Amino acid sequence: MASNAALVELPRSAAPQAVTKEELLERARALAPEIAALARETEQARKPLDSVIRKMDEAGLFTALTPKRWGGPELGLDTQLEIVEIISSACMSTGWITAFYIGHHIFACRFSEEAQAEVFANGPRCLLPASFNLLMDAKPVDGGWRLTGKATWGSGIMHADWVMVGGHSEDGNRVFLLPVKDVTVKDVWHVAGMAGTGSNDIYVEDVFVPAHRAVRQEEFVIGTTEGAQKLGNPMYTAPIMPLIYSEIIGIFSGGLRGAQTNFAETIKNRIRAVTAQVAAERPTTHIDIGQSFATLDAVEELARSVVRRTQALAASGDRSLAPRLELKALTGLTANMCRQAVNEMINRGGSSLFLSERPLQRFFRDINMIAIHAHWDCEIGYEQLGRNFIGLEPNNPLV
Structure with missing residues (x-):
């Protein structure tokens, strides 16, 4: 039987407000090595570590999309993407929570002005599941x-x-x-x-x-609430599903970067146990490493395309179905590419990669789990886009 979980209340950060994208990215990069070193402990704890969330909060990372009306920097979805990529390359679980804590500031702003005032009464961030x-x-x-x-x-x-x-x-x-x-x-x-x-x-x-x-x-x-419209920034009134895709896409691209970095270094130094053959001397190793770099580059470009197109959609005020379905399918494609890539890395790297202390097996499990999430399952996305092309209505509510 499930027990009650103990929640942790964080003090409101007194850190100086970050006002630029680069400031936040520098702070994220500075925290990434520690987050990576604690990734296994995070997994064993079955929740984000208090110390890690506190440091990210103090760094102001979660405030990236907070409106200026409520004391935030009101940066763009591209800033969210890059912060999430940095953290996810270190630990995908922590990156997932980071994406939610940044992106859900937009959700809070869909409520009335009175509700927003309550949420931001003590500072420019909310930690909102x-x-x-x-x-x-x-x-x-x-x-x-x-x-x-x-x-x-x-x-x-x-x-x-x-x-x-x-x-x-x-x-x-x-x-x-x-x-x-x-x-x-x-x-x-x-x-x-x-x-x-x-x-x-x-x-x-x-x-x-x-x-x-x-x-x-x-x-x-759909983004038509009065509270969101009063903020005067189309980012806060965009349809919710494209915003969700932009929120999570950096978990995939960042997670794949973490996996690829670990894979390339591991296979470069691998010596086969039975034959004592040095993997770095084999042409297939060169191909495997090259393919992993090329796939990562493609995935990062796809992630940036999803965010750019979401920003353009928001700015246009377009609430029609077709662009939303295109973004859904593109996000599903990105997720599936990451799943296929990390599965290939595991196949090429040998059974020793499944030792508990090896980061790649954790990236493998994490990517495979979130790649089949209902919001961006690739086959569902492809189906909805195809149905729209031939004139049929969606048969899935997550559009």
């Missing part, structure tokens, strides 16, 4: 809603200060924003991949949520 599955019952009451149920896959909950969940009611689905004190967390995160994310289940029991912290799901997803 978001679970859109509709396992919550919402009942209208005077002044708001009473919410009961659970939210699964709660990535980011272990250090959260706010929580966002989906709920269903008789007159339509809504998205709700709650302070973390209003929820209970069950320790259920026992997994083979992305084990260090601490993505535990979130429970809510008859909690009152005021009306200003609830929005209709369709408005939240």
Whole structure:
């Protein structure tokens, strides 16, 4: 039976506000070696390490997309991509949480101005998990809603200060924003991949949520909420699915860079146990290393294309289906390329790569797990794009 999980409340950082992209990237690069050294410990802890989250918070990394209205630098999705790549190349579990803690500032800004003021009352960052599955019952009451149920896959909950969940009611689905004190967390995160994310289940029991912290799901997803529009930046009003793709794409490209770096160094120095043959002398080794570099370069270009196209989509105000489906398929393609590449690395590297202390086996498990996530499963993405091309409606809600 799952036990309650102990959450960690971080003090609000007093670090000077970073105002440029390069400042944040320099701070991320400075933290990456320590995060890499602690990746195995993170996996064993089954959640992000308190010390690591605290240092990233103090470095201001999570504030990259916070609006200037609330004291943030209001940088672009390209900044998010590069920070997430740096952290994910060191530890994909930590990179996953980093992506959520940066990108979900946009989610917080879809709520009313009053709700945003509460979220940012003590500083320009919020640590916000978001679970859109509709396992919550919402009942209208005077002044708001009473919410009961659970939210699964709660990535980011272990250090959260706010929580966002989906709920269903008789007159339509809504998205709700709650302070973390209003929820209970069950320790259920026992997994083979992305084990260090601490993505535990979130429970809510008859909690009152005021009306200003609830929005209709369709408005939240398409980006037409009044709170987002008041900020005057199209990044905050873009359709949600492309924003999610831009949020997570750096986990793939960064994770593959971590895997490729480890693979190339390992295979270069490999001596076969039975034959004592030096791998670096074999032409096949040269091909394997060259292919890994070329694939990584292609994946990083694809990641940047997803982000550029999402930024252009946001700026245009286009809410039509076709560009969203193109981005979904492109993200799925990127994920599948990473999965195929890391699987090939494992196949070429030998069984010793599965020793627990070898980073590549962790990258292998992590990439394989998130590559089949429902939001960017490649076959689903290809199918939806193909259906649109021949004039059929989507048969999957995640578009």
